Amino acid sequence: MDDRQQHPIAGSLIALATALALILLGFDALVALGMLVIWIGSLYLISSRPPQASPPARAGIISRENMGELIEHSATPLLVLDRGRIAIANRAAQKMLGKHVVGQDARMAFRQPEAVKLLGRKGNGAAIVRGLVRRRDIWRINRQKVDGDLSVIELISLTAEADISRAHTDFVANASHELRTPLASIIGYVETLRDDNLDPATTRKFLDTTLRETYRLQSLVSDLMSLSRVEAEKHDQPTEIIDLAPVVERAARDAAGSERASRMKFEIRQPLRIQGDMPQIEQLVRNLVDNALKYGEAGTPVTIELAAAKDGQASLTVSDQGEGIAADHLPHLTRRFYRTDPGRSRASGGTGLGLAIVKHIVERHRGRLDIQSELGKGTSVVVRIPTAPNEPDELS
């Protein structure tokens, strides 16, 4: 005990000296004594240690309160049931089911028959419930027993999954439809060609059409393949360092071919190096230039501009002078098989996948795609890709 209690010696001495001084100054000795007692007494009161808090008796056991804190910030809606009642609902669960559910019977929150069946069962289990909050949503409810009375309920939304699988089904349906169209005309013409009494001119014409449709089928299949390849690699950023200027120019000439090469106007000012995937950048440029040449007015120039944008980005702009695209089409342009004018697109050999591929390539390069268009004037597509950090010795 002694080592804990400290004697306030210095304080007591000062108090004593003050008391003596008071007596010497002519104060009543009783007053001075009284002051001395109160002073020193208060010093002892201050210096004594506060009573020690007794150590927590049940450290390590998770109480109901800190169980609530444990799950409170989880993004997954979680609830703790005490027998049939909701004892704890974390923030996500309260947001989803409403604040009122805490303390109520669990059936108030999950009244769907499958869920009620799960709640009534002993032991662990899962149920899939439709229309838990909104009409068309789908949730999986997992129930895990903790001990005799408590169980944890976890809610997992399957709505997004169902949407994705619907989008997938839609894509397969669209792709099959696109593939069948050229195939149907190939079959039709070839069946007619089997007829022996065809004059050579017609035969020739039919063969040309068949060939054209075959090419279209081929480009559709190769576009689908590159789309799936780009999508598969979507998350790993390319590592190769490439100089954009020569790549852009080569790919653009490649896309134009000899007949349309004269329409191209290059404005490439400086070398710009990005971290990129060579074949994909080439494809991006090819698709953009091909679109611009196709939808620009015949004979009008197509400008391909490469410049350094402000924030360390390379910006590639491909502009045409054509009839432009109406504003309400713009947000959908990068959707697969989306066409502003289906008839014309097919007639010019479009697959409906060009911009979807461009978008995926740009995303893989951590870039941005902007499409600006004015009706009657033309369209310009801007691709911005971050430039590679300067390491001159790497580029020979």
Next chain:
Amino acid sequence: MAEHTVKAFDEDITRLRGLIAEMGGLAEVSINEALDALVRGDEVLADQIVARDKKIDALEMEVDKLAVRVIALRAPMADDLREVIAALKIAGVVERIGDYSKNIARRVGEIQDRKRFEPLTLLPAMGELAGEMVHDVLTAYAARDPELAREVIAADAKVDAFYDSIFRNLVSYMVENPATISSAAQLLFVARNIERIGDHATNVAEMVHFAATGTYPPDHDD
């Protein structure tokens, strides 16, 4: 709602409300499936709905018993009494809603030649509306939310308007196609049943409002 000194009373009220929610969940599914079964002509599903109604009836009995027990043993007062009385009445109404779904399911087999029967396409939208009312009113009951209850009451006007237009539509269809009168008449009953479901959802909404606030909604007119 504040906790009671007698824990057992709290437990009884919670259980009562849980039972009502369970009944409501069953009724909700029955409405949606009844219309599905009707449109697709799925008699297996229709039989399941008829069987499910037994479960709803059993739950109603359970609610009755528990409510009477609570009143007899605990002599609840004020909002507690309102809660128990409302539960008793709501259970009765939800049971009726279940019956209407059962009636719709029973008519599934009576519709002939459903592929070329266009009035059939009108009913699902109306059923969806009524199903949504039932869904919302149960949510209002769970949350003791008088605001949502009033919204449900307002939505009934839409179901009524739907009923009027389907009625006129069906009558003119019957005049033009006398051969389909027996099927079309069945659909009239179905439309009538859906309209009644909407009315009953409104009744529940009024009781929810009553249990929560002690008054009936201001525009309470029937």
